[in-house]
Amino acid sequence: MRWCSLLEVIPLATNDSLLERFTQCPVCKDDHLQTQKQFTFRKSAGNDRTAELNRIYLDLIARAPDGQATVDVSRCPACSFLFTNPRLSPADLDRKYAEIAAFDLAHRRKRGRPPHLEERRRRTTPFLLDLLPHSAASVLDYGGAEGFLLSPLIDAGHRGYVADYIDYEREDDRIRYLGQQLSEEVANRGPYDLILLLHTLEHVTHPVELLQSLGELLTPTGKIYVEVPLGAWLEWAHLREPLTHLNFFSEESVVKAAERAGLHPHHVSTDWQYVTQPEKTPCINLVAGRTPSPDFDRSAIRSGKQQMNPLHQLWPALGVNPRYYGKIALKSLLS
Ligand SMILES: [Zn+2]
Structure with a gap:
């Protein structure tokens, strides 16, 4: 991948x-x-995932001698x-995933299937089948973990591949694991009719370059389906550790990222939906392709400013978890 040459970066000296x-x-x-907010992360007692991620960040990545x-x-x-x-540099990301692989594998083994998988599939399957041009299409789930969303597409006659940092145990042995990141195997298996990039773009240092590299693996009529959390709403202001999410998108910025990568938006929306958590969360759904869509209405793209308003998603949020969202929305309004 062509990373740092494209960016003006200043390595920290310490x-x-x-x-x-x-x-x-x-x-x-x-x-x-502009600096929107500054966080200081410290080590904390406990062995939950947040404490573990702060420890990895402070000891192995920031190498903070005073523990913050x-x-x-x-x-x-x-x-x-x-x-x-x-x-985080690509090497930092490698270090992070190497450190948390054992933790996450153990957690997934204990958890089994994510809650509400069937409901999630009921939403994604018809939507994704609609994006596929013919039978026996090739679908890559990039960052796809167990590849749970691929199985219904394979049932419909398509082929499913997963690329991920971690080689998770898959319950469906028809899914082929192609290795980490943009491996040679990932490139050789392409081009793909559809690439799923679900809850991955918020974790990477160079989102435009990743979209561009994946866009180059699409067939001329291929589509990429991106799902990210609506990080621009409340999440960016309430970080508990600095390792999980690096990017906090609005519809405006995710569309801009796709366009900078040479892709054309075909659909963008913000919806409350199941991902892997027990509750629905607010997500941005983007479909983009290599050619423009005459039906795409740019005036429907919500601006970053609009989506950063703490009241933006408050009404549906109160229906999902009034205590949690009420509290953090109020904190955001008062800060
Ligand atoms: Zn910008």
Whole structure:
């Protein structure tokens, strides 16, 4: 992948850390970044995932001798993209996934299937089948873990592949694992009629470059389906650790990221839906392709400013978990 040459980055001088402080927006390259909020992360007692992620960040990535590290959330005024800064390098991401693989594998084994998988499939299957042009199409689930959403597509006669940092146990042996990231095997199995990029783009340092690399693996009429959390609403202001999500999208910034990657939006929406948590969460759904869609209505794209308003999703949120969302929306309104 062609990473850092495209970006103006300043490596932090201390402790030979690989963290990089960006002076340009990772999406649109604008250099008028604003610090929206500053967090200080410290080690905490306990062995839950949050404590473990803070420990990995402080000991192995920031290498903070005093056991604490400051991370900004930067905002790009040009495209509204919100992101943690400094950024993890690809080597930091490798280190993170190597560290949490054992933890996550054990957790998944204990948990089994994610809750509400069937309901999630009932939403995604007809939607995804509609994006496939013919039978025996090729579908890559990039960052797809067990590839749970592929099975109904394979039942309908298509082929399913997974690329992921972790080689999870799959209950469906018709799904073929192609290795980590954009391996040679991933490229050789392409081009793909459909690429799923579900809850992955919020974890990567260079979202535009990833979209561009995946776009190059599509057939000329192929589509990429991106799902990300609506991080621009409340999430960016309430981080508990700096390792999980690095990017906090709005419809505006995710569309901009796809366009910077040479893709054309065909559909964008914000919906409350099941992912892997016990409750529905607010997500942005984007379908993009290599050619423009005459039906896409740009005026329907919600702006970053609109989606950062703490009241933006409050009504549906109160129906899902009034205590949690009421509390953090109020905190955001008062800050
Ligand atoms: Zn930008």
